[in-house]
Amino acid sequence: xxxxxxxxxxxxxxxDRISGYTLEHLILIVIAIALSVGLWVSLGIxxxxxxxxxxxxxxxxxxxxxxxxxxxxxxxxxIPGLGLSRQSAVIALVLYSMLPILRNVYVSLNEVDKSIxxxxxxxxxxxxxxxxxxxxxxxxPVILAGVRVATxxxxxxxxxxxxxxxxxxxxxxxxxxxxxxSDMIIVGALLVTVFVLVIDFGIGWLxxxxxxxxxxxxxxxxxxxxxxxxx
Amino acid sequence: xxxIEEVTKKYPGMVRPAVDKLSLNIEEGEICVFxxxxxxxxxxxxxxxxxxxxxxxxxxxxxxxNVLEQNPNxxxxxxxxxxxxxxxxxxxxxxxxxxxxxxxxxxxxERVEKRVVxxxxxMNLDPDENRDKFPKALSGGQSQRVGVARAMAADPPVMLMDxxxxxxxxxxxxxxxNEFLKLQQKVKxxxxxxTHDIDEAIKxxxxxxxxxxxxxVQFDTPENILFNPANEFVEEFVGSxxxxxxxxxxxxxxxxxxxxxxxxxxxGIDEINKYFSHPExxxxxxxxxxxxxxxxxxxxxxxKISTAKGWNKAxxxxxxxxxxxxxxxxxxxxxLQHNIAALPVMDDDDKFMGIVSFADIRSYIGEAYExxxxxxxxxxxxxx
Numbered sequence: 001x002x003x004x005x006x007x008x009x010x011x012x013x014x015x016d017r018i019s020g021y022t023l024e025h026l027i028l029i030v031i032a033i034a035l036s037v038g039l040w041v042s043l044g045i046x047x048x049x050x051x052x053x054x055x056x057x058x059x060x061x062x063x064x065x066x067x068x069x070x071x072x073x074x075x076x077x078x079i080p081g082l083g084l085s086r087q088s089a090v091i092a093l094v095l096y097s098m099l100p101i102l103r104n105v106y107v108s109l110n111e112v113d114k115s116i117x118x119x120x121x122x123x124x125x126x127x128x129x130x131x132x133x134x135x136x137x138x139x140x141p142v143i144l145a146g147v148r149v150a151t152x153x154x155x156x157x158x159x160x161x162x163x164x165x166x167x168x169x170x171x172x173x174x175x176x177x178x179x180x181x182s183d184m185i186i187v188g189a190l191l192v193t194v195f196v197l198v199i200d201f202g203i204g205w206l207x208x209x210x211x212x213x214x215x216x217x218x219x220x221x222x223x224x225x226x227x228x229x230x231x
Numbered sequence: 232x233x234x235i236e237e238v239t240k241k242y243p244g245m246v247r248p249a250v251d252k253l254s255l256n257i258e259e260g261e262i263c264v265f266x267x268x269x270x271x272x273x274x275x276x277x278x279x280x281x282x283x284x285x286x287x288x289x290x291x292x293x294x295x296x297n298v299l300e301q302n303p304n305x306x307x308x309x310x311x312x313x314x315x316x317x318x319x320x321x322x323x324x325x326x327x328x329x330x331x332x333x334x335x336x337x338x339x340x341e342r343v344e345k346r347v348v349x350x351x352x353x354m355n356l357d358p359d360e361n362r363d364k365f366p367k368a369l370s371g372g373q374s375q376r377v378g379v380a381r382a383m384a385a386d387p388p389v390m391l392m393d394x395x396x397x398x399x400x401x402x403x404x405x406x407x408x409n410e411f412l413k414l415q416q417k418v419k420x421x422x423x424x425x426t427h428d429i430d431e432a433i434k435x436x437x438x439x440x441x442x443x444x445x446x447x448v449q450f451d452t453p454e455n456i457l458f459n460p461a462n463e464f465v466e467e468f469v470g471s472x473x474x475x476x477x478x479x480x481x482x483x484x485x486x487x488x489x490x491x492x493x494x495x496x497x498x499g500i501d502e503i504n505k506y507f508s509h510p511e512x513x514x515x516x517x518x519x520x521x522x523x524x525x526x527x528x529x530x531x532x533x534x535k536i537s538t539a540k541g542w543n544k545a546x547x548x549x550x551x552x553x554x555x556x557x558x559x560x561x562x563x564x565x566x567l568q569h570n571i572a573a574l575p576v577m578d579d580d581d582k583f584m585g586i587v588s589f590a591d592i593r594s595y596i597g598e599a600y601e602x603x604x605x606x607x608x609x610x611x612x613x614x615x
Binding site: 119120125126137 | 283
């Protein structure tokens, strides 16, 4: 009980600091995810018809993912011009999101049913129109799933960016470890978890809103149909 | 309308070209069916017409214009394209799927709306019920109907159909084929149709092109393919039951006998006696005062009945009648079922047209084959 009270007390007494860290965390993630989606989705589109290049780029992505994040931060701050800055943290996160996003974009664009593409071509749609009106909408669920995985991962990895000067929720964990303050660690960890859940939920909602109705999973349409029937 | 000249498709690393110097001409308003075993080049040929596959050599003219000199995307908007798996966009509603080409062509909203509704009706799909459905909610037959509607959306004069009814069950296929033939009579498109099913080819085609190993083996009407196969390959491909297939192809009107002697029910016995005295006259039709055929009289039976009882007792009623759209197969089937050697044929207004008899069918088909046999013999003599 006393432990719980300690955690609660720490949380209420440091509300200002904690909300500041949360905001910093959020800003970092938003910047990183925006850049990642822009960069890796575009690259995936560019590489969609080029299996060889795509394979080697994806190989690089796997390699990056296998490098411990602390090491990546370390390498980045040693690069002149980056140093102990937000840029380094953002670049690290963007690099980590490469594999989940790029792979899903590449795979999903290539998995669109050949007969649909043939029909589109046969009706006189240009490659651009096919990409915009057929391939991307059909690939959207898988692309979003990749973004979801990447975002969840980023929230965790971002906590380690405190070692290169970020002041986010990671501070609570890092300081807690240094000062053997379990209440700090637990508050930090819980907040990161809540953060992940919120983002996960948010992207789930986005998926339902932007994915075309005709290709939303059957379960959803079934429940919708059921609801409609009952009304 | 579609002219294929010496078209060749060679894939790198392949010894034999997929399509080898193929030439043929498809007339306006005709359905030309490409048929052959898998790998014969029929689909490749079809896909070269709208440049989905680029020919390695030769020329293809659609409506007098060489397709190779046109922008492929502009060309394809003018050619309807139906494929076996339908290729409907799963994220588009039925309405949006059909509206794709009109929208690409920049039609006004009202015109698109009108056209889509018209097409749905044409395809026997209730517009209100189906327009907002997504493809996953459609049955196989419905999907294919939407696929055909989509290909016809911008009213292209030419349509390419790649095994359009290949993925549905036999009953639905038959239904779709019949509906499509009916529709074609109205719209008169020039159609290239690919199938591997010779029965479908015979049913759908005004002309049939039989391909084997990239070469055109025979290009002819279904009748000629059945009666006069160009070589053993065609004969084998068509099947040993080709004379039965002919029955399915020919209408009863091809062997109908129209001027058959008819007598009134109340006719005098002399008239009949006189007619039957001729050794080759064995049947006579009986009509009532309204000139409707009520039955027939057979010589043997007529002679068995004693004149005292009245010859009318020997009149036999036809158990059923045929419609002028029936095929010879329908006729044979009815004859076998009712154990009768001849049946009357009625026109659309249910008026008597004439008689189809088993003997006439037999001699018609027999003669057709005999003619071809003698032709072949003559050919052989010439060679010798």
